[in-house]
Each structure stands twice: as C-alpha cells, then as structure tokens.
Amino acid sequence: MTATTKSLRRWGAVHKWTSLICTLFMLLLCITGLPLIFHDEIDDLLHSQVKPAEAAAGTPPANLDHLLANALARAPGKVPHFLIWDRDEPGAMWVSVGPTIDADPTNNLLIRMDTHTGAYLDSPDVTGRFTYIMLKLHTDMFAGLPGKLFLGLMGILFCVAIISGIVVYAPSMRKLRFGAYRAQRTRVVRWLDVHNLAGILLVAWTLVVGFTGVINTWADLVLKMWQFGQLAEMTAQYKDRQVSSKLTSLNGAVEVARHAVPGMTPSFVAFPGTLFSSKSHYAVFLHGDTPLTSRLLKPALIDAETGDLTDSRDMPWYVSTLYVSQPLHFGDYGGMPLKIVWALLDILTIFILATGVYLWMRRRKAGVSVERAIASAASIDNPALTS
C-alpha cells in the first residue's frame, strides 16, 4: 500500500466518522432551518397583528418616555429591559419587559408599540408559534446553552466532514468527468454520483453556512466576553454603583446618543442593569445604513442619572465577527430571491446528507458496495496523486 493510498484511507475514515456523528443533527438543522429562512412570511401568514397608524412621510416619532409609559401601563409590576426599533416595520417598536431587572430576558414579555403615536398595539405570545418552535429546535433543541454548544460541536464536525469530503472526492472522480451522473447504473452508483455532485457544487455555501452557524452558537459567550471586557472598561468608574432608582429621560438619552454618533441609527436601548449595559447606564446601540454596516452595532453609554454621554466605542472584533456571521447564516440579506436560493441550497444539503447515510448503509452490505462503485471508476495507483 502506497503512502497516498494510506493517507486517502485515513481521510475516508475521517469523512465517514465525522459525517456519521453529525448527520442526524444536521438533518434536524436543515429541516428546521428551511422554514426559518421564511420566518417573517410564515408569521405574517399565520398570525394577524395590529397595524400601526398610517403616518405621512416625515412624521416625527413619538416621545420615547411617553411610549415607554404607555407600554408599562400594560404590564403592571414589570420593569423594562430593552427598547427595540423594528428593522422591517418602521411604524412599530418593541418594549421588552421582565419581572425584575436581573430576570432571564429570554422569558421576557414583548410589547409592540406604535412608533409615531406611542400607542399600544399588541403583545403577542410568540412562544406557541410554529416559527418559535422551529427556532428553538434549530438553536438549542430546548436545552439552553448546553444544547446550543452541542449543536455548535456538531457544526464543527460538519465542517470537518466537508473538508475531508473534498479530499475523498478526488479518487472517486479519477475516471469521471465533472458532473458525471451515471443514470443507467444501480441506485448505489447513482446516489454516489448525486452525493459527489451536490457535495462538491455546494462546498463554499455549506462551509460558510456551517461555520457561521457554529459562530452563532457562541453568541452568549461573546456577549459575556464583551460585558467583562470592553463594557467593564468603559464603565470602570461606575463599577461600585447600584442600579439607579430614578432614571433620567429615555428620550433625552437617545437624543444624546444620536448626536454622539452622527450618521448612525438607533437599533435598541438596553436599560441599566441588563446584560447589555452597566448598572448605571442606558446603552444605546446604533447601526449604519449599508447592508454590512447595518449589522455592526456601536454602543453609546449614557449616564442614567445625569443623562450625559459617558463613552462610545466600536465593538471589538469578536463581536463584529458574530454580527457579520449572522446574515451569512440566515440568508436574509439579499431580498426574497436570495431566500429562495438559500432554501434550494438547503434542500440540496438534505440530499447530500440522505445519500451519505444511504451510501454508508450499503457499504456494510456484501455484494454491491460503494468501494466497488468507486473502484469501477478509478484505479488505486493514480500517478497524479503519487507524484
């Protein structure tokens, strides 16, 4: 056995085992990911929501303190965590409230408000929705952070499977033209061709979507890193303060942030004491207006007692990496046609996974084996590989 054959066998083993371990979870991710590409459209279709009042172009937004008071009147005893501008629907904003300021924000109640009148619209319970269930299955399988990190590990195995797949693609194709599909042959040969063809065509997309998915599983950790790193640095002189009992005007804080970071638009405000801020600041996060810069957030920290700007810095590289990796995973950055292409690529990935499992099952049966199917098309000692 030549060194090349040995090395190819090793790559073959890597491809087999990494694929086998992650396939079931990758199937779950591909299947739940498919409706998630269209989550906005599905939600619109399945759930009706109160429309914001028609506002003529140039209508000034409502005073945010007034809007916040209206929202809190609907949620007695709750405290605000976040104020969020709706990216897709400029006429609406969200106020996220929890039982206490340090409660887990993933269980928060979301109150939808009219941006221009400041009036209450509705507060839908999203947790029963089809898209919510798909999202939970897709991100952590209802198992919290451990579930998330586990799926991230499966994603790493998926990436290794793709790379080893590229290596074992070569001996498979030594006697075949690119794109060969041997339609007249037995199923095992045909499905090997489908596996090879779809696998190699989708290499760049599956690697990017796979790896950005892995990065997304680290979001909670990245946030913690930022909190103990840059955020702690920016608010060092406030570190022994308690959560302020009387807060300055929210509307004023957002105005100060707008002036401090010209050319950027507010995306959300984190209230003092939440994960995204210190105990003494409103953290106003602003975004740019190109497809790329709209993903990059810049916080402006406003002292919640005086209403003055404390500091504003660009987020560190690890947070920016996370934000840029999100659209590349979701496919939501190029309109409906890109979403459709994303869905088709996702379906082809399901083909790759399914044919892969089939090929492995056939490999264990005597008689028609994948090795034979490959061997019939390739010889072991290829000068191109040994040279």
Place this chain on the structure above:
Amino acid sequence: MVAHRSLTQIFAAPLVIAIVSTVGLISALVGDGWWDAVSWVALGLPVLLYLLFIWRRRPN
C-alpha cells in the same frame, strides 16, 4: 468514461464554482440592487448546474 484525470482536471471546475459562490455570498453584504442580483446568480449557479447534470442523464 474518460482517461485518468489529474488533480488539476478534477478540481478545476469545483474551484471556479467555489470562487463564484464566495463572490455571491459577499456581494449582497456589500450593497443593494445590482449587488443583490450578483449574489442571486452566483449562488443560484450550483443549483442550476445540479439540475442540469441530473436531468441531462435522467434514467428513462
């Protein structure tokens, strides 16, 4: 069936497709309008090629 193919022959087309896909993945991030259209075409290419190769030699 064709004669033994070299690694360059085997990986030439996949490499081009991977580069085109990468351009497609990035272009919609950079801008809107035409930039989006580039990404639709570039990322649609692998899907199109798949259908083309499978349908061209479909079993009867």
